[in-house]
Amino acid sequence: MKQESILVCGTGIAGLACALGLSRAGLPVALLGPRQTPPVRAADDYHPRVYAISESSRALLDRLGAWRLIEARRITAVEAMEIHGDADGLLDLSAWQDARESLAWIVESGEIERALQQAAQVMGIAWHEDKFVGLTPQARGVQVDTAQGRQLSASLLVGADGARSPVRVAARIPHEYTPYGDMGVVAHLDIERPHQQRAYQWFTGDSVLAVLPMPDTAQGAQASLVWSMPEGQAQAWLAQPPEAQQAYFAAQAAAITQGRLGRLGLRTRPQGFALTLERSAMMAPGVALVGDAAHRVHPLAGQGLNLGLGDVQTLIQVLTARAPQQHLGEARLLARYRRRRAEPVLAMGLVTHGLHRLFGTSCMPLAWARNQGMSLVDQLPFIKRQLIRAAMGQ
Ligand SMILES: Cc1cc2nc3c(=O)[nH]c(=O)nc-3n(C[C@H](O)[C@H](O)[C@H](O)COP(=O)(O)OP(=O)(O)OC[C@H]3O[C@@H](n4cnc5c(N)ncnc54)[C@H](O)[C@@H]3O)c2cc1C
Numbered sequence: 001m002k003q004e005s006i007l008v009c010g011t012g013i014a015g016l017a018c019a020l021g022l023s024r025a026g027l028p029v030a031l032l033g034p035r036q037t038p039p040v041r042a043a044d045d046y047h048p049r050v051y052a053i054s055e056s057s058r059a060l061l062d063r064l065g066a067w068r069l070i071e072a073r074r075i076t077a078v079e080a081m082e083i084h085g086d087a088d089g090l091l092d093l094s095a096w097q098d099a100r101e102s103l104a105w106i107v108e109s110g111e112i113e114r115a116l117q118q119a120a121q122v123m124g125i126a127w128h129e130d131k132f133v134g135l136t137p138q139a140r141g142v143q144v145d146t147a148q149g150r151q152l153s154a155s156l157l158v159g160a161d162g163a164r165s166p167v168r169v170a171a172r173i174p175h176e177y178t179p180y181g182d183m184g185v186v187a188h189l190d191i192e193r194p195h196q197q198r199a200y201q202w203f204t205g206d207s208v209l210a211v212l213p214m215p216d217t218a219q220g221a222q223a224s225l226v227w228s229m230p231e232g233q234a235q236a237w238l239a240q241p242p243e244a245q246q247a248y249f250a251a252q253a254a255a256i257t258q259g260r261l262g263r264l265g266l267r268t269r270p271q272g273f274a275l276t277l278e279r280s281a282m283m284a285p286g287v288a289l290v291g292d293a294a295h296r297v298h299p300l301a302g303q304g305l306n307l308g309l310g311d312v313q314t315l316i317q318v319l320t321a322r323a324p325q326q327h328l329g330e331a332r333l334l335a336r337y338r339r340r341r342a343e344p345v346l347a348m349g350l351v352t353h354g355l356h357r358l359f360g361t362s363c364m365p366l367a368w369a370r371n372q373g374m375s376l377v378d379q380l381p382f383i384k385r386q387l388i389r390a391a392m393g394q
Contacts (some may be wrong), residue, residue, distance in 0.1 A: 020065075078105065
């Protein structure tokens with residue numbers, strides 16, 4: 001009988017984590033995608049993208065042997081979150097309120113990728129440095145065509161190939177796409193006052209400005225910015241020369257943050273990402289999607305990658321718990337994966353979309369209620385504990 005195998009297409013964080021987890025579970029797996037090893041950075045030089053990693057994602061990276069490969073001094077534990085409404089609403093969530101040390105960890109994207117690549121190498125996972133271009137369904141699995149003219153067969157093809165997912169398109173997996181008309185702009189910041197291991201978020205009506213704590217450097221205290229704002233405003237800002245970008249940001253940040261962290265200045269050039277709400281059917285016979293290939297949410301809760309790593313954990317559980325007669329690409333098995341992910345994916349989409357709409361409205365009763373609601377929740381320890389657990393992916 002032909003040996004069953006899994007091909008993971010996409011070598012970002014979701015794809016690497018998936019291949020590693022499957023390999024550690026004893027399943028035969030190979031990777032398909034470019035190998036771009038992020039460069040080793042000097043002590044005070046930080047990768048432009050950082051992620052807020054939840055407890056459940058941190059635990060997964062730890063089980064995969066990757067967490068310990070990330071230099072501890074480049075990781076910032078978030079001990080509290082301060083969320084400001086557009087009037088006087090304030091919600092303060094601290095790890096101690098739920099008897100924990102941290103709510104999340106801020107880690108550079110490049111460091112997570114490098115650690116996962118090293119762990120994949122240690123596990124001896126085969127890596128086809130090539131690109132997916134098409135697939136042909138087979139009786140048990142799929143045959144994959146690559147850009148270099150190879151044909152690879154697999155019982156199961158995992159599409160971890162990002163938001164535009166060529167695998168999703170080729171497998172004709174239904175997909176819904178709603179543009180927000182907003183961009184998420186990211187940059188690293190100089191901050192005048194220490195962040196005290198806190199993450200800060202300001203809802204301003206038409207934008208959400210988040211400041212995430214990062215390690216201090218010889219240049220002074222540092223934080224990371226994620227600012228979601230209307231696309232036109234973002235494009236106009238990003239098109240400005242550096243001095244004008246800096247001046248615009250300093251003035252806007254001073255008005256929004258009211259000096260909470262002292263003066264804020266851009267340390268790196270801002271980069272913008274178009275924001276969308278996306279959902280897919282997550283599987284077809286012989287094909288499963290994980291990460292941004294399967295769904296995308298608004299970054300205001302910092303949960304997109306965490307949701308993708310949740311897919312990875314569930315897919316591994318479903319595949320390893322299959323009955324002996326079931327093959328890896330069987331539609332009934334993959335439908336079980338889709339059912340298990342339906343609720344968390346829908347819930348995260350609803351929460352982020354709901355918050356985006358609630359704070360985007362200028363309707364007076366709602367504008368008043370959202371700020372009153374935040375301040376009310378701030379006084380309810382039980383609800384705050386639930387929010388803390390949700391932020392941690394539990
Ligand atoms: C502004 C912003 C801030 C965010 N902040 C957070 C946060 O704080 N926390 C969080 O959890 N999430 C956050 N997210 C979401 C997060 O960025 C994504 O969810 C995550 O990067 C998706 O990872 P992925 O591995 O699924 O996809 P990707 O990182 O897009 O990786 C896809 C991979 O597929 C490969 N690929 C593409 N086409 C092919 C092909 N034809 N053949 C082979 N390989 C292919 C690519 O080379 C790449 O390696 C944020 C998003 C934005 C926009």
